[in-house]
Amino acid sequence: PAGMIGGAAGAFLLANVDGKVIEPFVSAYLIAIGLVILWKAFHPTPKRNVRDWMVPPVGLCGGVLDAIGGGGWGPIVTSSLVGRGHDPKRVIGSTNFTEFAVTLIISITFVLTLGWSELGSAVGLIIGGVIAAxxxxILVKRLPVKPLMIAVSIIIIATSAIRFF
Structure with a gap:
């Protein structure tokens, strides 16, 4: 629910503010989280229960940044929770599961604020996401945790660093 509320707020904000202003801050945050995940891949912390006090605020911020940054839910929420020491497979599974609800709310908010004609190009991304999920x-279920964390951190760092160039 916090992610859906954040997503609606972020979509409403983006419909009224230029997202390019916020993009460097989101990219810097993601690079930092990617580095934390990479460090934790080689220095594992004890696993924690996913239901701690940080989950709602991370979900709220992830929803806002997903709507504003165009796809930040997975990198922000997943990397924040994995960076805190949660079980990576459980975090990835639960964030992927909830991503549909967050994306649905963001899409509805955009349609209500901008109209459907502004969002026609997003249909291909939605269909691709549904097919790829x-x-x-399956990959997350079968891969060992350490290589998975290394791969995720490299992808997050690389895709975020590109935005600075």
Whole structure:
């Protein structure tokens, strides 16, 4: 629910503010989180229960930044929770599961604020995400944790660093 509320707020904000202003801050945060995950891949912390006090605020911020940054839910929420020491497979599974609800709320908010004609190009991304999600779940289930964390951190760092160039 916090992610859905954040997503609606972020979509409403983005419909009324230029997202390019916020993009460097989101990218810097993601690079920092990617480095934390990479460090934790080589220095594991004890696993924690995913239901701690940080989950709602991380979900709220992840929803806002997903709407504003165009796809920040997974990198922000997943990397923040994995960076705190949660079980990576459980975090990835639960964030992927909830991403549909967050994306649905963001899409509805955009349609209500901007109209459908402004969002027609997003249909391909939505269809691709629906098709790719089950394959991601299968890979996460089968891959060992350390290589998974290393791969995730490298992808997050690389895709965020590109935005600075």
């Amino acid at each position: 089950p394959f991601g779940a």
